[in-house]
Amino acid sequence: MENLGYLFAAYTAIWAVVFVYILFMQRKQRRLQRQIDMLQDSLDKQDSVDSLKK
Amino acid sequence: MNKEHRLRDNVLLGLGLALMIAALYTVFIYVPTEKHTGVVQRIFYFHVPVAWVSFLAFFVTFIYSILYLWKRKMKSDAIASASAEVGVIFTTLILITGPIWAKPVWGIWWTWDARLTTSLVLWLTYVAYLLVRSYATEPDRAARFSAVIGIIGFIDVPIVFLTVNLWRTQHPTAIIFEGGMDTPILVTLLVCIAAFTMLYVLLTVQSASLKDTENEVKRLKSIKEE
Numbered sequence: 001m002e003n004l005g006y007l008f009a010a011y012t013a014i015w016a017v018v019f020v021y022i023l024f025m026q027r028k029q030r031r032l033q034r035q036i037d038m039l040q041d042s043l044d045k046q047d048s049v050d051s052l053k054k
Numbered sequence: 055m056n057k058e059h060r061l062r063d064n065v066l067l068g069l070g071l072a073l074m075i076a077a078l079y080t081v082f083i084y085v086p087t088e089k090h091t092g093v094v095q096r097i098f099y100f101h102v103p104v105a106w107v108s109f110l111a112f113f114v115t116f117i118y119s120i121l122y123l124w125k126r127k128m129k130s131d132a133i134a135s136a137s138a139e140v141g142v143i144f145t146t147l148i149l150i151t152g153p154i155w156a157k158p159v160w161g162i163w164w165t166w167d168a169r170l171t172t173s174l175v176l177w178l179t180y181v182a183y184l185l186v187r188s189y190a191t192e193p194d195r196a197a198r199f200s201a202v203i204g205i206i207g208f209i210d211v212p213i214v215f216l217t218v219n220l221w222r223t224q225h226p227t228a229i230i231f232e233g234g235m236d237t238p239i240l241v242t243l244l245v246c247i248a249a250f251t252m253l254y255v256l257l258t259v260q261s262a263s264l265k266d267t268e269n270e271v272k273r274l275k276s277i278k279e280e
Binding site: 003004006007009010011013014017018021022025028029032035036039042043 | 092093094096097100101104140143146147150151154155157158253257260261264267268271274275278
């Protein structure tokens with residue numbers, strides 16, 4: 001089983017890179033969700049202010 | 055996320071997992087060890103599919119970049135940029151797995167031969183594509199400039215593919231198109247290509263849907279600021 005280390009390194013690299021990319025996408029999704037929540041909050045506040053004015 | 059999208063994602067995920075398990079089975083159990091280079095030859099079953107997927111990814115970017123410039127729909131830009139992003143990930147994997155395979159077989163990590171150099175140029179081109187997008191101030195500009203890079207950059211894909219036939223290179227030729235490959239090797243390679251293509255589809259669909267949401271958030275923010 002010569003060169004088994006190289007084989008292991010190549011397969012580890014593949015899964016590590018794919019895993020890091022999935023983590024990156026998850027982080028992006030959480031950031032977007034926070035932004036959507038903030039926008040929703042500010043729109044709700046705007047709505048309540050508008051209804052009070054009426 | 056609506057029900058239809060969730061079902062689609064679950065089907066893709068299930069298929070992807072099944073294909074990846076099949077790929078691992080064929081690579082480590084089914085296919086016999088190659089006589090000349092030994093166990094390290096098994097890198098081939100992931101190195102080649104990863105290269106195929108990156109070519110496919112940049113082809114999708116090329117098509118959707120043309121569609122964006124033609125119809126100016128942000129949906130096309132989302133797919134083009136998602137595919138380019140996944141393409142860069144897979145090209146990075148070519149540039150990592152290639153030298154790891156080259157060292158025990160050629161005795162060197164890297165050489166500036168035509169195939170390796172044009173592959174590096176391909177990676178740099180699409181890294182530039184992503185940088186242009188991240189530095190552009192307006193989404194329309196980012197989409198327009200990157201679409202131009204996505205179209206021009208694709209010229210390098212056939213060049214990378216043909217290098218081994220056009221020049222004398224250290225890199226072996228694409229034996230899959232020459233025939234004469236043993237059945238277990240061919241079956242394993244095809245299963246791995248299917249598994250990595252499915253992984254590409256999965257990642258691109260997720261990434262494109264994130265970009266859609268990102269565009270929507272930007273649009274809502276601009277409405278709020280008005």
